[in-house]
Amino acid sequence: MDEQTRLEIEAAAWRKLVKHFQKRTDVQNIDLMNLAGFCRNCMSKWYAGAASEQGAALDYEQARELIYGMPYTEFKDRYQLEATAEQLASYNAIRPEQKTE
Numbered sequence: 001m002d003e004q005t006r007l008e009i010e011a012a013a014w015r016k017l018v019k020h021f022q023k024r025t026d027v028q029n030i031d032l033m034n035l036a037g038f039c040r041n042c043m044s045k046w047y048a049g050a051a052s053e054q055g056a057a058l059d060y061e062q063a064r065e066l067i068y069g070m071p072y073t074e075f076k077d078r079y080q081l082e083a084t085a086e087q088l089a090s091y092n093a094i095r096p097e098q099k100t101e
Helices: 003-023 029-036 040-053 060-068 072-079 085-094
Strands: none
Touching: 003 040, 003 060, 029 040, 029 085, 040 060, 060 072
């Protein structure tokens, strides 16, 4: 497979993942963190970081809006629930000591 085809396939897979998380508003970020070790906010950081590496002007809040499909504050108000004690305990038990790359 040539490099351009690989990049196009990866980009298409990324877009499907983002769309999936935009549709699955019932899936809480803390559950994603507990199960997979990343969440929508991590994806936003990765996106903003990749934009920066390419010299594109895109800050974290702009990246969040692209990932969430709406401003983060709107998503949070509409869909994000308060984390339960169990969710927080799980998160704190597995929380990585270093920054997610």
